Amino acid sequence: MAEEAGNSxxxxxxxSEASLAALRWAAEQARAIHAxxxxxxxWEPIGDRFAPYAPAPVRPTAAEQRAEAARMLATAVQKVSGPRNSRSIRAVVAEGPPAQVLPARASGARLLVLGRRAHAQRGLPALGTVGRACVRCATVPVVMVPVAPRPAPPSAAAPEAERQADGRPARTPRPVPAG
Structure with missing residues (x-):
């Protein structure tokens, strides 16, 4: 696997949104360093998570799970790079625990990039079990890319400075031409 990583x-x-942010960041970085x-x-087979008495149609086969994983990855790559540029990102679907697969696939690469979501408490970064394992086990630098914060939805009440005394929105002053 190291030989396939090389300048990558x-x-x-x-x-997830976090992994899409990581993919966007990696694509920009790769363009900058020509990587x-x-x-x-x-992905891991989920067949063992079903009760043995669950009906067969409920239990997806390994081939169906692999196909779904490939569809998800192709969709993610297309979201980030667009339909025309999706060839600039090579997609690899690998069976196994992500905490083991990702460091192994990154062996010999320039970087391993993972997304992370903001922690719900005190704005601290959140590292899940996969992120912690990758930081611990990877033989290359690991970059954790945060999810961009979503803009707050417009509130019904505008700030005081943006309202006139009668409650109507204030008008934005027009620039005065110099001269």
Whole structure:
């Protein structure tokens, strides 16, 4: 796997907003340093999570799970790079625990890039089990890319400075031409 990494940036992609942010960042970084991007989605069979008495149609086969993983990864790559540029990112679907697959795939690469979501308490970064394992086990630098904060929805009440005395929105002053 190290020989396939070479001059590349490996990105863990699970379809989340955080992983899409990581993929965007990696694509920009790769353009700047003339490297390749390898988007990796690690998946594990979920058949054991179903009760043995669950009906067969409920239990997806390994081939169906692999196909779904490939669809998800292709969709993520297309969202980030667009339909025409999706070839600039190589998509790899690998079976196995992400905490093991990602560091192994990144061996020999320039970077391993993962997304992270903001922590719910005190704005601290959140590292999940996969992120912690990758930071601990990777033989290359690991970059954790935060999700861009979503803009707050417009509030019904505008700030005081933006309202006139009668409650109507204040008009924005027009620039005065110099001269």
């Amino acid at each position: 940036i490996v990105v863990g992609v699970d379809g 390749d991007v390898i988007a990796v989605h690690a």
